[in-house]
Amino acid sequence: MSIQVQVALRSKKLGVLIRDARLAARKTLPECAQLVGVTSGILRSWEEGRNAPSLPELEVLAYSLHLPMRHFWSKEAMSDDAPLTGGMNLPALIGIRQRMVGALLRQQRENTSLSLRALSEQSGISVARLKAFELGERPVPLPELEGLVGLLGGQIEAIFDQTGPIGKWMIQQKAVQDFLELPPELQNFVSKPVNRPYLELAMKLSGMSTGKLRSVAEDLLDITF
Numbered sequence: 001m002s003i004q005v006q007v008a009l010r011s012k013k014l015g016v017l018i019r020d021a022r023l024a025a026r027k028t029l030p031e032c033a034q035l036v037g038v039t040s041g042i043l044r045s046w047e048e049g050r051n052a053p054s055l056p057e058l059e060v061l062a063y064s065l066h067l068p069m070r071h072f073w074s075k076e077a078m079s080d081d082a083p084l085t086g087g088m089n090l091p092a093l094i095g096i097r098q099r100m101v102g103a104l105l106r107q108q109r110e111n112t113s114l115s116l117r118a119l120s121e122q123s124g125i126s127v128a129r130l131k132a133f134e135l136g137e138r139p140v141p142l143p144e145l146e147g148l149v150g151l152l153g154g155q156i157e158a159i160f161d162q163t164g165p166i167g168k169w170m171i172q173q174k175a176v177q178d179f180l181e182l183p184p185e186l187q188n189f190v191s192k193p194v195n196r197p198y199l200e201l202a203m204k205l206s207g208m209s210t211g212k213l214r215s216v217a218e219d220l221l222d223i224t225f
Contacts, residue, residue, distance in 0.1 A: 003147040004124050007052075010143035015049035017072050018061065022047070025065040035064040037091040054139035055159060056097030060090050063166040068173045072142075097161060099136030101145070104159050106134040108152040122151055 022032045033043040045051040062069050120127045132138035161167030
C-alpha cells in the first residue's frame with residue numbers, strides 16, 4: 001500500500017476519532033475550533049477526513065479536551081473532565097511546536113543520510129513541501145508525519161511534546177494510565193503512604209549497577225546468617 005493511500009485512510013480514521021472526542025466533550029464545532037485556535041471550517045475538514053491536523057494541533061486538541069494522546073491511535077473512551085487551557089496562548093504554542101516538529105523530522109532524515117530528494121521519491125511528497133515541513137513554515141498533517149517518520153525508521157511518540165505545558169500534562173496522563181493498568185494489589189500498595197519508604201528504596205536499587213546490587217545482597221546475607 002502506497003503512503004498516499006495510507007495517508008487517505010488514516011485521515012478518515014483520524015477524522016472519526018476527532019469528531020467522537022469533540023462530541024464526548026459536549027463541544028460544538030465552533031467551540032472546539034476556538035479552543036484549538038482554528039476556524040470551524042478547518043475543524044470540519046479534519047472531522048470529515050478531507051484534511052488532517054498536524055501533530056502540534058492534535059496535541060492542543062487533546063489537551064483542550066483533556067484526552068490522552070493515545071485516543072487518536074485507538075478506540076478508548078474519552079475523558080469528560082473540563083479543559084485546562086485557561087490563560088495559554090495556544091496559537092503561539094502551536095507555532096513553536098510546528099518548528100520543533102520540523103527540526104526533529106529533519107534530524108531523523110539526516111540521521112539516515114537521506115536527502116530531501118530521496119525522501120521525496122520514497123514518500124511521493126514534493127521536495128518543496130518537505131522543505132517547508134522541516135523549516136516549520138508549513139504544518140505537517142499527522143498522517144503525512146506518521147508516514148515520513150515510518151519511512152525514516154522512527155516512532156511517532158519520539159516527536160510528542162515532552163517539555164512544554166502540554167507535554168508535561170501528557171506525561172502525567174500516561175503516568176495515571178500506567179498506574180490504573182497495574183494489578184489491584186499493586187495499586188493498593190503504592191497508594192498507601194506507609195509504603196512510601198519501600199518505593200523510595202526500590203527507586204534507589206533500580207539505579208544501582210549490577211555489581212553494587214550484588215554487594216548489597218551479599219551484605220544482607222551476612223546480616224541474615
